[in-house]
Amino acid sequence: MEITGIILRIEKTENVSEKFKKRRLILDYTENIKFPQIIELTLVQSNVDLANKLNQGDEVKVMFNLRGKEAVDKNGIKRVYNTLEVWKIEVIKKSPDFVELPVSVMENADDGNDVLPF
Secondary structure, three states: OEEEEEEEEEOOOEEEEOOEEEEEEEEEOOOOOOOOOEEEEEEEHHHHHHHOOOOOOOEEEEEEEEEEEEEEOOOOOEEEEEEEEEEEEEEEEOOOOOOOOOHHHHHOOOOOOOOOOO
16 A cells, blocks of 8 residues: 655654564645645554654655554453554655644634544
8 A cells, every 4th residue: 555645743663572672753744735645654663764854744655554453451442453564654745844834823724524434
């Protein structure tokens, strides 16, 4: 699978255990400005280094696998957990001057139509 978007945040590598590390990449996948989609993708093991040369604001194409597992929580309820696990990133456009819009700008984009597309 693949997705194209703009990098909002690249988190530091987290050493979960002695043999496992991961890193989160937060991507703005907004096709319609009225309904922004913020996606969290995960890089694991040696793939955490794929984010080393990326910057906030870069437009990227990310190739990933959809991973999922079922687990029983402490209350005995079955839950399904999904992960978007990155295996390749291509930079489409570098953006060294990325400026994050304040939340108030997004709030002012309201046109009175409060209906969500889902």
